[in-house]
Amino acid sequence: xxxxxxxxxxxxxxxxxxxxxxxxxxxxxxxxxxxxxxxxxxxxxxxxxxxxxxxxxxxxxxxxxxxxxxxxxxxxxxxxxxxxxxxxxxxxxxxxxxxxxxxxxxxxxxxxxxxxxxxxxxxxxxxxxxxxxxxxxxxxxxxxxxxxxxxxxxxxxxxxxxxxxxxxxxxxxxxxxxxxxxxxxxxxxxxxxxxxxxxxxxxxxxxxxxxxxxxxxxxxxxxxxxxxxxxxxxxxxxxxxxxxxxxxxxxxxxxxxxxxxxxxxxxxxxxxxxxxxxxxxxxxxxxxxxxxxxxxxxxxxxxxxxxxxxxxxxxxxxxxxxxxxxxxxxxxxxxxxxxxxxxxxxxxxxxxxxxxxxxxxxxxxxxxxxxxxxxxxxxxxxxxxxxxxxxxxxxxxxxxxxxxxxxxxxxxxxxxxxxxxxxxxxxxxxxxxxxxxxxxxxxxxxxxxxx
Numbered sequence: 001x002x003x004x005x006x007x008x009x010x011x012x013x014x015x016x017x018x019x020x021x022x023x024x025x026x027x028x029x030x031x032x033x034x035x036x037x038x039x040x041x042x043x044x045x046x047x048x049x050x051x052x053x054x055x056x057x058x059x060x061x062x063x064x065x066x067x068x069x070x071x072x073x074x075x076x077x078x079x080x081x082x083x084x085x086x087x088x089x090x091x092x093x094x095x096x097x098x099x100x101x102x103x104x105x106x107x108x109x110x111x112x113x114x115x116x117x118x119x120x121x122x123x124x125x126x127x128x129x130x131x132x133x134x135x136x137x138x139x140x141x142x143x144x145x146x147x148x149x150x151x152x153x154x155x156x157x158x159x160x161x162x163x164x165x166x167x168x169x170x171x172x173x174x175x176x177x178x179x180x181x182x183x184x185x186x187x188x189x190x191x192x193x194x195x196x197x198x199x200x201x202x203x204x205x206x207x208x209x210x211x212x213x214x215x216x217x218x219x220x221x222x223x224x225x226x227x228x229x230x231x232x233x234x235x236x237x238x239x240x241x242x243x244x245x246x247x248x249x250x251x252x253x254x255x256x257x258x259x260x261x262x263x264x265x266x267x268x269x270x271x272x273x274x275x276x277x278x279x280x281x282x283x284x285x286x287x288x289x290x291x292x293x294x295x296x297x298x299x300x301x302x303x304x305x306x307x308x309x310x311x312x313x314x315x316x317x318x319x320x321x322x323x324x325x326x327x328x329x330x331x332x333x334x335x336x337x338x339x340x341x342x343x344x345x346x347x348x349x350x351x352x353x354x355x356x357x358x359x360x361x362x363x364x365x366x367x368x369x370x371x372x373x374x375x376x377x378x379x380x381x382x383x384x385x386x387x388x389x390x391x392x393x394x395x396x397x398x399x400x401x402x403x404x405x406x407x408x409x410x411x412x413x414x415x416x417x418x419x420x421x422x423x424x425x426x427x428x429x430x431x432x433x434x435x436x437x438x439x440x441x442x443x444x445x446x447x448x449x450x451x
Contacts, residue, residue, distance in 0.1 A: 099340025325379020
């Protein structure tokens with residue numbers, strides 16, 4: 001996406017989660033008059049879920065829906081300016097006979113991922129689950145006639161992977177999503193609708209289904225509120241519903257604003273916390289909530305047959321390390337094909353990252369951002385009395401680190417446990433870093449405990 005900030009509404013030409021955004025000066029979405037869950041105090045289960053989320057560090061994002069039939073990303077309904085009647089034909093061609101929930105979850109585990117976030121419903125409004133609220137769903141409109149989210153939930157529970165549901169608040173298909181938002185076009189919907197009914201009867205009813213019929217759900221990942229940032233989204237009602245049905249379910253809103261009461265995680269799209277290279281993330285970073293960064297393996301979220309710009313395993317490992325060093329999780333996306341298979345290009349890269357994590361996972365899982373702020377040379381993570389110095393970009397023999405409040409007792413390379421020469425003074429810590437072709441040279445500093 002273009003790496004520039006804008007002050008007015010604009011169109012982004014590269015497909016992604018968001019294409020049309022209303023931005024404030026500096027690229028930050030302006031806060032609208034949205035009232036969230038006031039006086040919200042997270043439950044004990046919710047606080048524990050937040051900590052577990054921070055410990056997990058690495059998750060699989062899955063964008064999958066009937067739009068995959070056209071092989072042009074999840075925004076194809078909008079980008080090709082199709083009408084509702086035309087788009088209604090698409091489910092007739094969606095029959096993912098090769099979908100295997102066990103294969104998907106097994107791949108996530110082999111990649112070292114601890115949770116899965118899947119699109120239960122994207123902006124086309126099509127439910128990828130057996131919804132009784134509307135027949136606009138995979139069971140009633142496709143020849144597949146089965147509920148893949150039910151199968152995925154059961155497999156996640158069997159294999160010990162946490163499951164999150166992505167749910168789009170934006171809906172290009174439902175006539176009650178009215179007034180239409182910034183992404184609207186003449187697609188055949190009527191020029192009227194019942195906004196309150198859409199939120200209270202349609203959206204909240206589907207959320208109730210997702211939180212009642214699929215076992216424990218780790219979180220609801222919202223997207224699309226940016227389409228109408230000034231609207232009343234009834235967040236207080238929706239958030240209270242979620243916390244009542246499953247107190248440990250985390251609410252993760254991709255609205256690019258400051259976190260609101262009732263929300264449990266601040267997420268950043270295609271950026272690390274505090275960065276706004278994508279042009280629509282808030283530069284504000286909360287200190288009270290867990291953080292997450294989501295990104296893609298190629299340039300697309302949903303299956304795009306023309307996108308072969310795959311990141312290398314080394315690039316993906318670096319993104320995971322940089323996220324962890326920013327005290328954030330990495331939610332890494334795949335876009336399965338319409339037949340239910342995962343592209344080999346995705347699988348091979350994920351398996352390579354998993355192999356890397358088998359060796360270096362202790363420097364990622366269960367850590368928090370280290371005492372040294374991320375810099376061009378790399379980042380730090382910390383767990384108990386160990387500081388992991390992740391050297392990502394450094395060619396000189398000595399690396400000068402800023403002062404560390406605790407005393408460094410010893411230092412060694414994580415790869416082979418060989419000792420690292422270092423000196424510590426009031427001015428900082430200097431470590432000797434020999435040349436290496438490793439993606440991430442990790443030095444473990446054992447320090448005195450602070451408590």
